[in-house]
Amino acid sequence: xxxxxxxxxxxxxxxxxxxxxxxxxxxxxxxxxxxxxxxxxxxxxxxxxxxxxxxxxxxxxxxxxxxxxxxxxxxxxxxxxxxxxxxxxxx
Numbered sequence: 077x078x079x080x081x082x083x084x085x086x087x088x089x090x091x092x093x094x095x096x097x098x099x100x101x102x103x104x105x106x107x108x109x110x111x112x113x114x115x116x117x118x119x120x121x122x123x124x125x126x127x128x129x130x131x132x133x134x135x136x137x138x139x140x141x142x143x144x145x146x147x148x149x150x151x152x153x154x155x156x157x158x159x160x161x162x163x164x165x166x167x
Contacts, residue, residue, distance in 0.1 A: 079135035081142060083125035083150060086118035092150050093121065094142040096135040100126050100164050124154055126161045 082100045084093040084107060093115055097103040104123045110116040129135035142150070153159060 079129050079132050081125075081127050081129060081135050081138045082123060083142065083153070084115070084121040085124045086115075087120045087122055088118050091118060092124075092147070093118075094139055094145075096129075096132075096139045123161055123165055125150075125159050126164055127158050128160060 077098055079096060079098050080100050081094065081096050082103065084095070084104065085091070086093070093107070095103065100123060104121060106112055107115045107121045108119055110119065115121060127138065129138055142153075145153075
């Protein structure tokens with residue numbers, strides 16, 4: 077089963093949230109329905125980055141790395157080829 081690291085952008089204030097999951101669409105829905113206390117105050121959220129990882133441990137390591145990233149680095153990653161968000165969101 078693949079795991080994914082993801083980045084959400086708050087449409088309320090433009091902040092980013094980083095996480096990991098095995099289902100990015102389900103997780104986005106949870107964030108946007110207030111099921112995650114930490115993100116409930118900044119709804120609605122938009123899924124802006126998804127990166128597939130081979131194992132849970134690889135995803136966990138990548139998530140920790142992303143949580144330390146600057147805003148500039150996050151915005152660079154949004155344009156990077158490894159961002160597969162288009163496979164999950166139809167715009």
